[in-house]
Amino acid sequence: MKHYQEQWEELAEIKRELADRDWFMGTSGNLAMRVGSAPATFLVTASGKDKRKHTKEDFLLVNARGEAMEDTQLRPSAETLLHSHVFTGSSAGCSLHVHTVANNVISELYGEAGVITIRNQELIKAWDKWGEHDSLEIPIIQNHAHIPTLGDEFQPHVKEDKGAVLIRNHGITVWGRTGFEAKKLLEACEFLFQYKLTLLSFGSNQSIIKGGVTS
Numbered sequence: 001m002k003h004y005q006e007q008w009e010e011l012a013e014i015k016r017e018l019a020d021r022d023w024f025m026g027t028s029g030n031l032a033m034r035v036g037s038a039p040a041t042f043l044v045t046a047s048g049k050d051k052r053k054h055t056k057e058d059f060l061l062v063n064a065r066g067e068a069m070e071d072t073q074l075r076p077s078a079e080t081l082l083h084s085h086v087f088t089g090s091s092a093g094c095s096l097h098v099h100t101v102a103n104n105v106i107s108e109l110y111g112e113a114g115v116i117t118i119r120n121q122e123l124i125k126a127w128d129k130w131g132e133h134d135s136l137e138i139p140i141i142q143n144h145a146h147i148p149t150l151g152d153e154f155q156p157h158v159k160e161d162k163g164a165v166l167i168r169n170h171g172i173t174v175w176g177r178t179g180f181e182a183k184k185l186l187e188a189c190e191f192l193f194q195y196k197l198t199l200l201s202f203g204s205n206q207s208i209i210k211g212g213v214t215s
């Protein structure tokens with residue numbers, strides 16, 4: 001039994017749940033779970049696999065530079081560097097990255113602004129925002145095929161042990177103190193994005209049906 005068995009099983013369970021939501025289209029997406037601190041080590045999904053399949057080769061242990069820490073043929077996900085920034089820049093325990101149509105469309109619609117702000121929505125409570133006038137702001141960074149450049153743009157947004165960053169026309173990375181928290185925040189983001197897109201599809205963000213009459 002490996003010393004990271006517990007983290008492996010937790011990450012495998014999260015992977016199963018996200019696969020059930022069909023959030024790994026075309027082998028996209030990658031997941032990571034912290035194993036060690038000082039120095040940071042973590043389990044990360046192996047590159048190029050169909051993440052709807054569940055095997056003993058789904059994850060490998062890497063160090064903060066994204067290098068395998070065991071003798072293995074597996075290669076870590078190409079975007080492992082983003083998870084490294086999460087684990088070295090915060091005390092987060094889990095970091096999740098998925099590509100969905102909703103997060104891609106939102107990232108394009110608000111890409112020039114560099115941020116999407118959500119308010120007057122119950123589910124921002126997932127982020128511990130309980131006040132009536134609270135708002136949730138999710139930064140949007142530009143996509144770069146060169147992962148170190150993408151990492152440089154991503155890194156300054158890792159300020160707390162939980163957070164989310166949209167990558168324009170690419171996907172979202174969400175992290176939390178635990179696997180449970182990271183998954184909760186990711187689900188909340190996707191709910192809020194779908195809500196926003198549905199609202200926009202009715203023609204206007206401001207359009208509200210009052211008393212059965214469209215204003």
Ligand SMILES: [Zn+2]
Pocket residue numbers: 028029079097099170171
């Ligand atoms: Zn990606």
